[in-house]
Amino acid sequence: MEALGLLLHGFAVLLTWKILVLMMAGLVLGIFVGVLPGLGGPNGVAILLPLTFTMDPTSAIVMLSCIYWGALFGGAITSILFNIPGEAWSVATTFDGYPMAQQGRAAEALTAAFTSSFIGSLVAVLLITFLAPMISSFALKFGPPEFFAVYLLTFCSFVGLGRESRHKIVISMSLGLLLAGVGMDTVSGQLRMTFGSAELLRGINFLVAVIGLFGISEILLTMEERLALRGHAASISLRVVLGVWKDLPKYWVTLLRSSFIGCWLGITPGGAIAASFMGYNLAKRFAKDPETFGKGRIEGVFAPETAAHASGTSALLPMLALGIPGSGTAAILLGGLMVWGLNPGPLLFVEHKDFVWGLIASMYLGNVVGLVLVLTTVPIFASILRVPFAAVAPMIVVSCAIGAYAIQNAMFDIWLMLGFGVVGYVFKKVGIPLAPFTLALVLGNRAEDAFRLSMIGSGGDLKVFWSNGLVGSITTLAVLLLFWPAIDGLLARIVWTRRASR
Amino acid sequence: MSQTDLEIVVDDPTAPEDDSPSVVSSGSVESVVCLLLLALAAMLGYDNWRTGASWDATGPEPGYFPFYLSVILGGGSLYGLIAALLSRRKSAETFVTRAQAYRVLAVFVPTLLFCLVTQFLGLYVGSFLLIAGFMRAIGKIALWKSLLTALVFTAIMFATFDVAFDVIMPKGPLEAAFGY
Numbered sequence: 210m211e212a213l214g215l216l217l218h219g220f221a222v223l224l225t226w227k228i229l230v231l232m233m234a235g236l237v238l239g240i241f242v243g244v245l246p247g248l249g250g251p252n253g254v255a256i257l258l259p260l261t262f263t264m265d266p267t268s269a270i271v272m273l274s275c276i277y278w279g280a281l282f283g284g285a286i287t288s289i290l291f292n293i294p295g296e297a298w299s300v301a302t303t304f305d306g307y308p309m310a311q312q313g314r315a316a317e318a319l320t321a322a323f324t325s326s327f328i329g330s331l332v333a334v335l336l337i338t339f340l341a342p343m344i345s346s347f348a349l350k351f352g353p354p355e356f357f358a359v360y361l362l363t364f365c366s367f368v369g370l371g372r373e374s375r376h377k378i379v380i381s382m383s384l385g386l387l388l389a390g391v392g393m394d395t396v397s398g399q400l401r402m403t404f405g406s407a408e409l410l411r412g413i414n415f416l417v418a419v420i421g422l423f424g425i426s427e428i429l430l431t432m433e434e435r436l437a438l439r440g441h442a443a444s445i446s447l448r449v450v451l452g453v454w455k456d457l458p459k460y461w462v463t464l465l466r467s468s469f470i471g472c473w474l475g476i477t478p479g480g481a482i483a484a485s486f487m488g489y490n491l492a493k494r495f496a497k498d499p500e501t502f503g504k505g506r507i508e509g510v511f512a513p514e515t516a517a518h519a520s521g522t523s524a525l526l527p528m529l530a531l532g533i534p535g536s537g538t539a540a541i542l543l544g545g546l547m548v549w550g551l552n553p554g555p556l557l558f559v560e561h562k563d564f565v566w567g568l569i570a571s572m573y574l575g576n577v578v579g580l581v582l583v584l585t586t587v588p589i590f591a592s593i594l595r596v597p598f599a600a601v602a603p604m605i606v607v608s609c610a611i612g613a614y615a616i617q618n619a620m621f622d623i624w625l626m627l628g629f630g631v632v633g634y635v636f637k638k639v640g641i642p643l644a645p646f647t648l649a650l651v652l653g654n655r656a657e658d659a660f661r662l663s664m665i666g667s668g669g670d671l672k673v674f675w676s677n678g679l680v681g682s683i684t685t686l687a688v689l690l691l692f693w694p695a696i697d698g699l700l701a702r703i704v705w706t707r708r709a710s711r
Numbered sequence: 712m713s714q715t716d717l718e719i720v721v722d723d724p725t726a727p728e729d730d731s732p733s734v735v736s737s738g739s740v741e742s743v744v745c746l747l748l749l750a751l752a753a754m755l756g757y758d759n760w761r762t763g764a765s766w767d768a769t770g771p772e773p774g775y776f777p778f779y780l781s782v783i784l785g786g787g788s789l790y791g792l793i794a795a796l797l798s799r800r801k802s803a804e805t806f807v808t809r810a811q812a813y814r815v816l817a818v819f820v821p822t823l824l825f826c827l828v829t830q831f832l833g834l835y836v837g838s839f840l841l842i843a844g845f846m847r848a849i850g851k852i853a854l855w856k857s858l859l860t861a862l863v864f865t866a867i868m869f870a871t872f873d874v875a876f877d878v879i880m881p882k883g884p885l886e887a888a889f890g891y
C-alpha cells in the first residue's frame with residue numbers, strides 16, 4: 210500500500226493554483242487540438258511542448274499530459290457530430306456514434322463517449338499506479354545487456370506485430386535509428402554522419418523531426434481532402450448525462466473487456482487504433498444481436514472509446530517504468546523529459562518521486578476535470594469547426610515553426626522541420642509508418658549505448674545477451690516476435706495438416 | 712433519418728474535384744522513395760565504414776552500429792523497390808491528382824516562403840505575412856479580417872513566447888526598430 214501513500218503525496222504536489230490553472234489550460238488546448246482537423250494528440254503535444262521549456266518538470270508534464278487527455282476527449286466530438294474522426298483511433302466511434310447523432314441522440318452518444326473514455330483511462334491509471342512502481346523497482350537490477358534486450362524486444366515487436374508491410378516498418382525503424390546516430394558519438398566522442406556540416410554536429414533533434422513529421426505533413430495531407438463539413442450541434446443536459454450513467458452497469462462486460470484490450474495493446478506497442486477496432490469488433494461478436502451495430506447502438510460507442518483511452522493511457526506505463534514509450538505521444542512526452550533534464554528509466558521512481566507521483570495523480574485529476582469540462586462545453590468546441598481551415602492552417606504552421614526553433618534556438622531546425630514535413634507527407638502516402646521511426650529516433654542513442662556498454666563489459670562476446678535467465682528470455686522473445694508472422698504461419702499449417710490427417 | 716437538425720455547415724469552395732486527372736502513380740512514387748533511401752543508405756554506410764565499422768579491443772567502433780543499420784535500411788529499400796516495380800496493382804493507383812497536388816502546393820509554397828522570410832526578417836513578420844496572405848489568397852477571406860486575424864495571432868504569440876515564457880524567437884529589422 211506504499212503506492213497509495215505516494216499517490217496522496219502526488220495529489221499534495223498538484224493542489225496548487227498554478228498547477229490547477231495549467232491543467233485547465235492544457236485540457237482546453239488539448240480538446241481544441243483534438244477537434245481541429247489535421248491536428249491530433251502527438252501533433253498537439255509536439256507543437257505545444259516549447260511552451261513548457263521554462264516551467265519546472267512537474268508543471269510541464271501535468272500541462273502536456275492534460276493536452277493529451279484533452280485531445281483524446283476532443284477526437285470523439287468530431288466523430289459523433291460530424292462523422293469525421295479527429296484521430297485515427299476515433300474511426301470506430303463513428304460507426305455507431307454518427308448514426309446516433311442523426312437520430313437526434315447526439316447528446317447521449319457524446320456522454321457515452323466521454324464517460325467510457327473516462328472509465329478506460331481510469332482502469333489504465335489504476336494499472337499504472339500499482340504496476341509501474343513494481344516494474345521499475347524490478348528494472349533497477351537491469352544492466353546494459355538487459356536494457357538492450359528490452360529495446361530489442363520493443364523494436365522487434367513493432368516489426369513482428371505491425372499491421373503495415375514488414376519491409377516498410379524495417380525501413381522506417383532503421384532510418385530512425387540511423388538519424389539518431391548523427392552527430393557526436395556519445396561513447397567515443399567521434400563525429401558520425403555529419404559530412405562536415407556544423408549544423409549536423411548537434412545531431413538531428415527528435416522533437417524537430419516530430420513537429421515536421423506530424424504537424425507540417427498533417428497540414429499537407431488535410432489540404433488534399435475536401436474540407437466541407439456538415440454536422441449536428443448538440444448540447445448536453447444533466448438529465449441525459451444521468452440517464453446514460455444510470456444504464457452504465459448494464460454494459461459492464463463491454464466496458465471491462467474493452468479496458469482490458471486497451472491496457473494490453475497500450476503496453477505492447479499495438480496502439481490505440483488497433484485497440485479501438487478490436488474493442489468494437491469484440492463487442493459486436495459477443496452481442497446477441499450483432500446486426501444492430503452500426504445503426505446507432507450505444508454499446509458501439511462504449512466499446513471503442515473505452516479501449517482507445519485505456520490504450521492511450523497505459524502507453525505511459527512502459528515510458529514511466531522503463532523509459533520505453535508505448536505510443537507516438539508517449540515518445541514525445543519522453544522527449545520532453547529529456548529536455549527538462551530528467552533521465553527516463555526506472556531511476557525516475559527513485560530520484561524524482563514528486564515528478565512521477567505528481568504525473569500519476571494528474572492522470573486521475575485531469576480525467577475527472579476533463580470529463581466535467583467536455584460535458585459542459587461541447588457546443589463551444591463543436592463550433593470551432595466553423596473557423597475556416599484557411600485561417601487555422603497558417604497558424605498551425607507558425608506554431609510548428611516556433612516549436613521547432615525554440616528547442617535549440619536554431620534557424621536550421623526550422624528548415625529541418627520543413628524537410629521532415631515533406632518526408633512525413635510522402636511516407637504516409639506510400640504507407641511507410643511513422644510510429645516506428647519516432648520510437649527509433651528517440652530510443653536510438655540509448656539502445657546503441659546499451660549495446661556497446663554490454664559489448665565492452667563482455668569483451669565483445671554476443672553471448673552476453675543469453676548470459677542469464679532474464680536477459681536470455683527477453684532476447685529470445687524478441688527474436689521470436691521478429692519472426693512471428695513466419696512462426697504463426699508455420700503453426701497454422703501444422704494444426705491444419707494434423708486436422709487434415711485425422 | 713432526419714437531416715433537419717444540421718446546425719453546423721462549412722463549405723469548401725476550393726475543394727479538389729473528384730475527377731481530376733492523376734499526376735503520378737503510387738507505384739512510381741514508391742520506387743523513387745525506395746531509390747532515394749537506397750542512395751541514403753549507401754552514403755551513410757560508406758561514411759560509417761570510413762569512421763570504422765569493425766571491432767577493436769574494447770568493443771564495437773563508433774561506425775559499427777550505424778553501418779549495419781544502413782545495411783538493413785538498404786536491404787529494406789531494395790526489397791521495397793523490387794516489390795513496387797513488380798506490383799502491377801500498385802503502379803496503377805493514383806498517388807495524387809492534379810487538383811490535390813495544386814492544393815498541397817498552395818500550402819507548401821507559402822510555408823517555404825514563410826521559412827525564407829523568417830530567416831531574414833524574423834519569425835513574427837513571417838507569421839503576420841503568412842497568415843494574412845494565406846487567408847486572403849487561398850481562403851478568399853475579406854482583407855480586413857485576414858489582416859486583423861494575422862495581427863492578433865502574431866501579437867498573442869509574441870506576448871506568450873517572447874514576453875511571458877522567455878522563449879526567444881528569431882527577429883529581424885522590424886523588431887530591432889522597436890528595441891527588441
